[in-house]
Amino acid sequence: MSDHHPYPLVYVQGVNFAYGTTLVLSEISLEISKGDFLAIIGPNGSGKTTLIKIILGILRPDSGQIKLFGQDLGSFSKWEKLGYVPQSASQIDSLFPVSAREVVAMGLLSGKKFPRLITRADEKAIDEALELVDMGKFKTRRIGELSGGQQQRIFIARAIVNKPDILFLDEPTTGVDAATQTRFYDLLGSLNQVQKITIVLITHDIGVVSKYVNKVACLNQKLIFHGNHEEFCRSSVVEDFLRGEQHLLCHRH
Amino acid sequence: MSILSYGFMQRALLAGILIASVCATLGVFLILRREAMIGHGLAHLTFAGVALGLLVHLWPMGTALLVAALSALGIVKLREKAGIYEDTAIGILSSIGMAAGVILVSLAGSFNVSLMSYLFGNILAIAPSELWSSLALASTVFVVIILFYQELLFTTFDSESAKVSGIRVKRLEAMLAALTAAAVVLGMKVVGLLLVAALLVIPSAAGLQMAGNFFQAIVLAIIIAVVSVLLGLFTSFYWNLPASGSIILFASLCFLGSLALRRLRAGLIRLCSGPDNSYKINEE
Numbered sequence: 001m002s003d004h005h006p007y008p009l010v011y012v013q014g015v016n017f018a019y020g021t022t023l024v025l026s027e028i029s030l031e032i033s034k035g036d037f038l039a040i041i042g043p044n045g046s047g048k049t050t051l052i053k054i055i056l057g058i059l060r061p062d063s064g065q066i067k068l069f070g071q072d073l074g075s076f077s078k079w080e081k082l083g084y085v086p087q088s089a090s091q092i093d094s095l096f097p098v099s100a101r102e103v104v105a106m107g108l109l110s111g112k113k114f115p116r117l118i119t120r121a122d123e124k125a126i127d128e129a130l131e132l133v134d135m136g137k138f139k140t141r142r143i144g145e146l147s148g149g150q151q152q153r154i155f156i157a158r159a160i161v162n163k164p165d166i167l168f169l170d171e172p173t174t175g176v177d178a179a180t181q182t183r184f185y186d187l188l189g190s191l192n193q194v195q196k197i198t199i200v201l202i203t204h205d206i207g208v209v210s211k212y213v214n215k216v217a218c219l220n221q222k223l224i225f226h227g228n229h230e231e232f233c234r235s236s237v238v239e240d241f242l243r244g245e246q247h248l249l250c251h252r253h
Numbered sequence: 254m255s256i257l258s259y260g261f262m263q264r265a266l267l268a269g270i271l272i273a274s275v276c277a278t279l280g281v282f283l284i285l286r287r288e289a290m291i292g293h294g295l296a297h298l299t300f301a302g303v304a305l306g307l308l309v310h311l312w313p314m315g316t317a318l319l320v321a322a323l324s325a326l327g328i329v330k331l332r333e334k335a336g337i338y339e340d341t342a343i344g345i346l347s348s349i350g351m352a353a354g355v356i357l358v359s360l361a362g363s364f365n366v367s368l369m370s371y372l373f374g375n376i377l378a379i380a381p382s383e384l385w386s387s388l389a390l391a392s393t394v395f396v397v398i399i400l401f402y403q404e405l406l407f408t409t410f411d412s413e414s415a416k417v418s419g420i421r422v423k424r425l426e427a428m429l430a431a432l433t434a435a436a437v438v439l440g441m442k443v444v445g446l447l448l449v450a451a452l453l454v455i456p457s458a459a460g461l462q463m464a465g466n467f468f469q470a471i472v473l474a475i476i477i478a479v480v481s482v483l484l485g486l487f488t489s490f491y492w493n494l495p496a497s498g499s500i501i502l503f504a505s506l507c508f509l510g511s512l513a514l515r516r517l518r519a520g521l522i523r524l525c526s527g528p529d530n531s532y533k534i535n536e537e
């Protein structure tokens with residue numbers, strides 16, 4: 001079934017990117033298949049966020065090719081298949097008068113044609129998404145009046161409300177307490193296992209995610225490693241790179 | 254005899270209420286986008302447009318609209334392409350507009366009453382023909398905002414995620430700039446170019462003070478704009494004061510009121526729920 005999909009959901013070939021003259025990504029090639037749970041790891045400034053933004057068409061690569069769902073990014077139009085939790089979600093303007101419900105409703109727009117209006121049926125989807133992240137009680141709360149971790153959950157609800165095929169999360173648990181983190185990763189695990197949503201997760205919590213992921217990409221301007229979890233644990237290239245932290249990611253709990 | 258039985262008052266109320274509502278709605282988006290000053294900048298550029306109309310004897314509102322729209326797109330492009338901060342772009346372009354306007358006005362030899370009405374507004378003298386074109390334009394702007402409401406909100410809140418949802422962010426921003434240009438030209442009719450920026454900022458800022466969600470912010474901004482126009486026009490009628498100044502001063506009072514109300518409400522919430530419950534971090 002899903003393993004024999006005719007094309008990878010994400011196809012990246014020979015991508016280079018520089019901010020001005022600072023090279024940030026060099027010759028990145030990778031594929032993400034349906035059903036994968038990919039963890040992208042790497043130190044601060046290694047280009048993780050940049051890579052995701054290029055894949056999603058927010059930034060344009062200097063060279064290289066991107067395909068989503070077998071379609072060239074330039075002509076891609078099935079945006080409702082994507083969910084995205086940006087890293088900057090944790091830095092929102094706390095004075096912006098927008099309720100949790102309004103933020104989650106934004107996630108429904110990708111599946112709509114002009115004029116993109118929110119209907120009665122949409123309200124149900126919004127409620128369900130909020131329940132899924134345990135935030136049903138905060139539906140009418142202004143986003144600025146929620147804690148950082150609660151805000152993060154609202155952004156996750158926004159990303160999954162449209163039932164995407166693939167979910168991109170850029171350090172979604174920054175500022176989230178340990179207990180909530182564990183529950184959150186359990187949620188991601190079940191989205192991946194039960195709902196068959198492909199997940200791409202940028203993270204620094206390499207220890208915590210190891211029991212869910214099946215693929216790992218290790219980035220530091222170049223793609224140092226990209227492959228499945230087992231290979232990753234045996235790889236000697238990674239050993240130097242992680243300086244002893246590899247066991248954290250390979251020890252399945 | 255009721256003041257509403259005067260034709261000029263009916264026209265002033267109709268145009269004033271609709272135009273101020275349009276400005277208040279747009280203003281909420283502009284403030285949250287940190288573009289509150291764009292109205293100020295466009296007003297200066299629109300001055301050049303009016304002066305041009307007076308010089309070549311064309312309908313000044315038409316030339317003003319054209320110049321305002323081109324300037325608005327110019328500001329967007331300058332920020333985008335040249336990587337200049339928006340307020341810097343506005344500062345540069347508005348100075349050019351004012352300089353050009355002064356020269357054009359002098360060439361037209363028209364430092365006169367009609368120019369004053371563009372600078373200070375003259376809503377009580379709005380002619381029936383102007384009324385209909387103003388109402389048509391204002392309604393169009395309003396309908397466009399309603400049709401793009403969700404997209405504008407998403408883009409204003411988080412433009413990168415909006416882009417990933419397939420929203421044409423750049424096109425939408427250009428559209429917002431064009432709508433703002435139209436609002437400035439319309440607002441010029443009500444309060445004049447010198448005060449039109451206030452119409453785009455003050456009621457919206459007041460609405461933002463009190464709102465718990467985005468829709469509320471828009472509704473409150475409109476209510477405050479309408480109340481200010483009503484009070485301003487009545488004051489102007491009974492005490493024979495300029496309508497423009499009265500409207501803006503009432504809007505400013507509403508803004509001060511909104512600040513006080515917000516303080517009061519925050520205080521009440523603290524008082525009622527105790528210090529620990531008002532901002533619960535954990536629901537477990």
Ligand SMILES: Nc1ncnc2c1ncn2[C@@H]1O[C@H](COP(=O)(O)OP(=O)(O)OP(=O)(O)O)[C@@H](O)[C@H]1O
Nearest residue numbers: 019022024042043044045046047048049050051087
């Ligand atoms: N807007 C920008 N302009 C110029 N340089 C940038 C910009 N954004 C990022 N960079 C640079 O690009 C490099 C990669 O940044 P990126 O945000 O992709 O890193 P990251 O791996 O996501 O880091 P982190 O773990 O801190 O989130 C960094 O060296 C950063 O300084």
Ligand SMILES: [Mg+2]
Nearest residue numbers: 048049050087
């Ligand atoms: Mg990052």
